[in-house]
Amino acid sequence: MTITPADAAQRDAAIDIVVAAQRSPATACAYLGTEAEGIRAELDDLDTPWQETLRVAVDPSGRVVGAVLHDVDPEDTMRSWIHGPWTLDDRTWSEHAVPLVRAALEQLPPGVERHELSAAPAHTGMARLAADLGWHATGVSIAYRATTATAQRWPAAAPDARVATPADLDALTSLHDEAFPGTYASARQLLADEARATLVLERDGEVAGYASGEIQADGAGYLDFLAIAPGHRGTGLAPGMLSAISRELLRRSGQGTVDLVVDEVNAPAVALYEGFGYVRDAELLGYRSWPQPQPQRAG
Numbered sequence: 001m002t003i004t005p006a007d008a009a010q011r012d013a014a015i016d017i018v019v020a021a022q023r024s025p026a027t028a029c030a031y032l033g034t035e036a037e038g039i040r041a042e043l044d045d046l047d048t049p050w051q052e053t054l055r056v057a058v059d060p061s062g063r064v065v066g067a068v069l070h071d072v073d074p075e076d077t078m079r080s081w082i083h084g085p086w087t088l089d090d091r092t093w094s095e096h097a098v099p100l101v102r103a104a105l106e107q108l109p110p111g112v113e114r115h116e117l118s119a120a121p122a123h124t125g126m127a128r129l130a131a132d133l134g135w136h137a138t139g140v141s142i143a144y145r146a147t148t149a150t151a152q153r154w155p156a157a158a159p160d161a162r163v164a165t166p167a168d169l170d171a172l173t174s175l176h177d178e179a180f181p182g183t184y185a186s187a188r189q190l191l192a193d194e195a196r197a198t199l200v201l202e203r204d205g206e207v208a209g210y211a212s213g214e215i216q217a218d219g220a221g222y223l224d225f226l227a228i229a230p231g232h233r234g235t236g237l238a239p240g241m242l243s244a245i246s247r248e249l250l251r252r253s254g255q256g257t258v259d260l261v262v263d264e265v266n267a268p269a270v271a272l273y274e275g276f277g278y279v280r281d282a283e284l285l286g287y288r289s290w291p292q293p294q295p296q297r298a299g
């Protein structure tokens, strides 16, 4: 068995394996979708060119039997996301999954010390792989999706929700850091990213809530942050904020969808999204190379 960078033919073979594996939660990694076209679009949208990070496992007959790739966010260069691994079948998984991940890790620049991968709880091979690597399972998250049809049932958007500006930086930073400690994007990055929709809601002259999302490469809206300031929670602000950001992302989404991911144990958020008719799309389980409590991601 050999693990190598891929030439053009091996890249095509690897993509076929990825697309086949992504179809089932038992073999998919959670970061990519399930449709061939969307998978390619998301790969092309990674920060690190996937053609460079792709490593393939090749059997003695020269056939590609497995693949893996990674991504490092230029804004958070301590951390890598491992995409895959994917293999042809269970037998090739047992043989190649660990060496593939190790091959991905070996190419990382110095200083990238935290690694993460993610799959559905149904992907038992990934759980075994993580155990073999000595990585830790984080909590289960739920992926939700809303569509234009769901939006008919939503309450009105908060009329005073407005686009966040640089003047909101300090308030946004304290809210964001309290609600999503250690997450992948800082409040400053949210504000600087013109492709994002970041909205805030004020009460009594202070920022009482915010929400931020973007459109992904495959055209789906993605709401990754929503929080109400601790002193304003439980006062009914969340639905107006959620309605405002969801409507904005739907409007921008070529697919007419909004996705989000929430920790299963975050009862207020789960109740909020289910009340909005967001539908459970998938369950995700993250595995991390470092032993830290999981920062909340997405919302």
Ligand SMILES: CC(C)(COP(=O)(O)OP(=O)(O)OC[C@H]1O[C@@H](n2cnc3c(N)ncnc32)[C@H](O)[C@@H]1OP(=O)(O)O)[C@@H](O)C(=O)NCCC(=O)NCCS
Residues within 6 Å of the ligand: 179, 226, 227, 228, 229, 232, 233, 234, 235, 236, 237, 238, 239, 261, 262, 263, 266, 267, 268, 269, 271, 272, 275, 296, 297, 298, 299
């Ligand atoms: C999730 C969050 C935005 C909800 O805001 P909130 O101000 O508490 O919510 P609201 O008072 O506006 O209530 C809106 C709905 O949320 C749900 N909800 C709020 N608090 C709840 C609780 N403690 N338990 C269960 N459901 C709750 C209810 O469905 C409620 O609808 P109802 O009033 O008809 O019962 C807020 O808890 C928060 O900022 N949490 C930290 C950040 C976070 O976890 N964001 C989501 C990440 S995915």
